[in-house]
Amino acid sequence: MSGALTFIEPTEEHAELMLGWRTRPDIAGQMLTKVPYDVERQKAWLRRCAERDDYVHRILCVDGVPAGHVSITVTEPEWRIATFGVLMGERAGRMGAAPLNFAYMLNHVFFAMGLRKVVNHILGTNSPRLLKGQPMIGYRPVGVLKRQVVKDGQEVDLHIFEMLAEDWLAVRDRFRVYQDMDGREWK
Template sequence: MKWITIEEEHLQQILDWRTSEEITRFMYTDIEYSLENQKKWLNTIRADQNGYYWLMEYRGDIIGYISITEIDWKHKRGAWNFYIGNMKYAMLAGFLGAYMYNYAFTELGLEKLIGEVMGSNEGVQKLHLKQGASKVGVYERHICKNGEWHDVHVFEMTKARWQRVGNKFKKYIPEVRS
């Protein structure tokens, strides 16, 4: 698994994924289908000192997006986010936590990662639990989307817990390219 820096040439693909129903239904926000807005977003993430943003590449195909955002460097914590855009590779979602935890705890020196998941996204909730994350709560009626309120489930993984439960996933190290 390779994580590559997002470039302008990738923006059309990201826009197509991000506005597709299978992706956007689990996102907090809906975005306008605008390549110009994608360019503005790219400039924003390039300037973000508290986040890392990549596209995931597997066997030569760009398959999705992954990021660590809202990094608090003092307290060594952040939030991680992802989506698989190429549904042919949806089964790889089950390994993304391992890649992310290994990278964040080893390469970035973080102590905790948080994941927030909309209540309707039961598959990703199970993914967090399967890899050993703790469910720490639910934000009730946290997101209003298309006039409907959604709960958000909050998961966390600490570096100490990952050192206990993540041994079988030690080989999952992303190749990060800039």
């Protein structure tokens, strides 16, 4: 196993796999939204996603095997701002080179999509390593919205991080990843 990362566009054939990841308790507890286990509804969502011009998503594969789902949502088209979603459904998605998925995503958002900023919202119940790692990637901590999200009756902090295109240009050589999610090189 080399740990090589590739990204493929999700199709309806991936609906059950993605839904299985998304509804697993350890993953669902870290997500902002809750979804029911309904394969037909998931397929309909995938069809709607394929028609959107403000949403890009891929299945992250490690050595050709699906390991997670990543997404870019344009939240402010006029201001050219997006947010990321990352879900690692398999252990391979959390090991080796797979955590470098952000580099492919940042190259995609800033070069392929021509956006200027990424703003991410991360639940405080996520791994402390995830939260501490954001500044090491190049994100600036914006702040914490205390008790912002209510999940299953529990109030949860929401951490906000941002990165401008020039911030990514200043740090991307550290990671030595110059491809976007579609395999295009951006040197």
